[in-house]
Amino acid sequence: xxxxxxxxxxxxxxxxxxxxxxxxxxxxxxxxxxxxxxxxxxxxxxxxxxxxxxxxxxxxxxxxxxxxxxxxxxxxxxxxxxxxxxxxxxxxxxxxxxxxxxxxxxxxxxxxxxxxxxxxxxxxxxxxxxxxxxxxxxxxxxxxxxxxxx
Numbered sequence: 001x002x003x004x005x006x007x008x009x010x011x012x013x014x015x016x017x018x019x020x021x022x023x024x025x026x027x028x029x030x031x032x033x034x035x036x037x038x039x040x041x042x043x044x045x046x047x048x049x050x051x052x053x054x055x056x057x058x059x060x061x062x063x064x065x066x067x068x069x070x071x072x073x074x075x076x077x078x079x080x081x082x083x084x085x086x087x088x089x090x091x092x093x094x095x096x097x098x099x100x101x102x103x104x105x106x107x108x109x110x111x112x113x114x115x116x117x118x119x120x121x122x123x124x125x126x127x128x129x130x131x132x133x134x135x136x137x138x139x140x141x142x143x144x145x146x147x148x149x150x
Contacts, residue, residue: 028121033090033098037120039065042139045124049134060144063088070102073148083150084108090117099130 031037044059046052053059059074072084086104093099098117103110113135115127122141129135 028123031120031122033092033100033117033120035063035065035068035088035090038090038100038117038125039063041142041144042125043142043144045138045140047135047137049136058148060142060148061139062144073144081148096130100127 040063042061042063044053044061053076057074057076059072059076062071062073064070068087068089070086070088073081074084075081084104086102086108088100088102091099091101096116098120099114100117101111101114113129113131115137116130117125118128118136119126124141125139127137127139
């Protein structure tokens with residue numbers, strides 16, 4: 001009787017352990033595109049068909065959900081760092097999904113594009129310009145370095 005019990009336990013153990021595969025990749029769950037879920041700090045990882053920002057250049061976004069405010073820290077288009085602030089809004093389009101847009105403070109006008117938020121996880125978000133499908137930006141969640149902030 002002990003042999004059968006032992007054999008049954010061993011068979012179950014092998015079945016349970018054998019069912020686990022280390023080849024399974026963890027897929028980050030998609031989040032709803034809301035001010036709460038995008039709030040925080042992000043860094044541009046790639047843009048325009050996978051190009052990475054040139055060495056020494058950066059774009060950081062900071063979103064504050066409370067007042068729907070954003071701050072952009074970037075040195076992509078100038079030798080000096082540039083900081084822009086403003087308000088953002090998220091709209092849900094029944095056909096396209098979540099669309100994010102922004103308006104700069106100090107008479108800066110609107111962002112150049114409205115962006116479809118194609119993917120949002122806890123670690124990454126992907127934006128595609130609504131009027132230019134080749135304009136794809138990938139942002140990763142990060143902490144903005146103190147050297148970038150004023």
